[in-house]
Amino acid sequence: xLGSKLxxxxxxxxxxxxxxxxxxxxxxxxxxIRLVSASVAFAIGLMMVSAFSVALIPAxxxxxxxxxxxxxxxxxxxKQEFNAGxxxxxxxxxxxxxxxxxxxxxxxxxxxxxxxxxxxxxxxVYFNLVVTDTEGNTVFSWQINRGATGNIVSISVxxxxxxxxxxxxxxxxxxxxxxxxxxPPGTYLVKAKVAPRALLWINDGPWITLxxxxxxxxxx
Numbered sequence: 001x002l003g004s005k006l007x008x009x010x011x012x013x014x015x016x017x018x019x020x021x022x023x024x025x026x027x028x029x030x031x032x033i034r035l036v037s038a039s040v041a042f043a044i045g046l047m048m049v050s051a052f053s054v055a056l057i058p059a060x061x062x063x064x065x066x067x068x069x070x071x072x073x074x075x076x077x078x079k080q081e082f083n084a085g086x087x088x089x090x091x092x093x094x095x096x097x098x099x100x101x102x103x104x105x106x107x108x109x110x111x112x113x114x115x116x117x118x119x120x121x122x123x124x125v126y127f128n129l130v131v132t133d134t135e136g137n138t139v140f141s142w143q144i145n146r147g148a149t150g151n152i153v154s155i156s157v158x159x160x161x162x163x164x165x166x167x168x169x170x171x172x173x174x175x176x177x178x179x180x181x182x183x184p185p186g187t188y189l190v191k192a193k194v195a196p197r198a199l200l201w202i203n204d205g206p207w208i209t210l211x212x213x214x215x216x217x218x219x220x
Contacts, residue, residue, distance in 0.1 A: 064191070064213040070098025071202070073210040075129075075192040081218045084185060088169040088217065092127040092192040094210075095162035102202050104163075106153040106195045110146065124153065128196035129167040131217070132189045139183055140173060143196045171219060189214035 065074035072095045082088055096102055111122040131140040157163065174180030194200065194210040201207050 062215055064215050066210055066212045067097070068208060068210055070096055070100075070102060071104075071194075071208075071210060072097045073127075073192065073194050073212055075127075075190065075212045075215065077190065077215055077217065080216060081220060082171070083220055085171060085182060088171060088190075090129055090167045090169065090190060090192070091164065092129070092167065092194075093162050093164045094126055094157075094194055096157040096159055099159055101156060101158045104155050104157055104200055104202055106155075106200050107207075108195070109151045109153045110143070110196050112146075125165055125196055126163050126194060127165050127167075128193040129169065130191050130193060131169065132191075132214070134187055134189065139188060140169060140180075142167060145174065183219060185219050188217045188219065190217050191215070 062077040062080045063074065064076075065072060067073075072093075074093045074095075076091050076093075078089045094104075106126070110125045112125050125142075127142075129140070129142040130138065132138050155163065171183050172180035173183065191214040192212045199207040199209055
């Protein structure tokens with residue numbers, strides 16, 4: 001019985017809509033256009049709220065990047081505050097954000113010796129890690145007191161691929177051979193430069209350099 005009444009109501013409602021569309025088409029169109037407009041406006045409102053919510057998400061304070069298409073270079077610290085004497089780990093990346101493979105040429109090759117795994121081996125270094133005080137004075141620079149081979153290095157990097165280095169700074173003014181003094185507590189600025197020495201170029205393009213914005217680092 002209830003099902004029959006429901007069918008009748010739907011039937012008579014559809015019948016009235018058809019009648020309205022035939023007898024007064026203008027009024028019928030206005031009513032339905034208002035309904036469609038309201039639905040579209042609601043959907044656009046949801047999209048705007050979603051976009052606004054995404055825009056409100058802040059970038060990490062311990063990460064910075066610079067873009068020179070098709071290259072994207074970044075530096076990221078594991079955190080922003082460190083105790084005195086605590087190792088500061090910085091990860092630097094150079095990424096191809098283009099749609100085609102490129103060849104990156106470094107005017108000088110620099111390598112670092114890694115003895116941590118028991119078997120010494122060397123690896124290429126694509127960045128220079130630089131630490132300054134708040135007045136711009138250089139406190140630490142990885143490339144100081146390190147030599148370069150003088151060889152031009154050419155590396156093919158596909159779309160989305162990246163080159164990376166991880167640095168570990170011991171908070172001393174000179175890191176080679178454990179020399180240098182512990183920096184005093186305070187605020188410092190950390191940035192990455194590509195390449196560590198001299199310049200680089202892409203394919204047959206001009207010479208370029210990439211330098212990330214600085215990140216605040218606090219030694220407590």
